[in-house]
Amino acid sequence: MPDVGDLVTARLDVSPADETTAAVLVVTLPDGSTVSPVTTGADSGAVWTAPVAYTMAGVWRLSWTVSGTGASVEHELVSVAPTPGVTTGRSYATTTDLANYLRAAPPVDAAHLLEGASRMLDTMVLAYCRYDVDDAGLPADADVAEAIGRAVCAQVAWWGEVGDSTGAAGVGYGSVSIGSVNLGRSVTSVSGDDSAARQLAPQVLDELRAPHLWNKLVLGAVTGAGW
Template identity: 65%
Template sequence: MPDVGDLVTASLTVAPYDETTSAALLVTRPDGTTVSPTVTGSGGGQTWAAPVSYTLAGVWRLSWTVTGTGASVEHQLVSVAPAPGGGGAAGRTYATTTQLANYLGTAPPLDSARLLRQASVLLDTDFLLTAIYDVDTAGIPTDSEVAQAFADAVCAQVEFWGEVGEETDISGPLEGVSIGSVQLQFGAGDNRTGPDYYAPKLTRALASLPSDKIRFGVALGAC
């Protein structure tokens, strides 16, 4: 599967063919725009090739039109991935890939940017929705201790996903964890049938913050 930024050679083999065979290529990008790259033939009309530069993630359609002997129309669908490390939609991220590398003590995953955004969204929605702390215009904590704790928290979550997988769901985790007035209790006893969804070091990073730096306003209770 190609990535965004790849320049590849699209090719077509025609049969039957002879000196009257000719081929043209129409490339339809995921956004609906089209381009017709220069096509060159070889083998007396048997093989045709054209350069295609993948500039967008998504599904591309390559439509070959053959005229003369072997006349036909052939469509090829190509799935293009985002550039490695590019991730998806932009959003607030509490740690950089450099911070993640230093936290892990090793080279981070190629999709670190996406994982850090996902972990930051998890932190925002599951822990910080009612929290009160000083931020800048981008929503990033202005207090260095809070910013460091948030960075440690999302890095811990990415590390945790690397161990158990991103799809690990809540199945009886975190009985009795408290962060200020926030209390998380998702199951106990026989309800503990699976691993926690939250990294234990994530909750510890938040719990280490003094109350004069951040205040968690609403207790979540048992879910």
């Protein structure tokens, strides 16, 4: 699977083909726009290539139209991944913070996990707290910023312990039939919200209750959080 920024050579093999064969490529980007890169033929029209630069994440469509001998239309869908490690949401901790918290190398998807943990704490914890923020809505006090960052790291570490960061492991099923085969297990949960992954890590509260945060970070009553 290519990543954003990759420059590849799209290739089409045509058979039968001869000197009358010609191929044109139209590339449809994930946003619906199109480009038509220059195509080059070789081996008497049997092989056609064109450069394609993947500039955005999503599903791209490569559509070849062949005329002359071997006339046909060929389509290919290509899934392009975002640039690894790049996130666009708010995060209260960096991958360096996480590495220091874990005292070990962080997972390769650490930036994504930190963003998810930050979003989770925003809705489940920080929305019920009072503390000074700067113009960007981030903690203005260094001690509060560090504590919230450590709380986010604690949540990511918790996900690593339970082996789930989305709550998918908490969703059970009753029975499933595939042809003559029946699969079944007892339903332990009807919602991913019931899984351990969707609960606050105990260490989150420890980080936010530190004595040096008194009068800097006022904790509210979060439903179901045990505060």
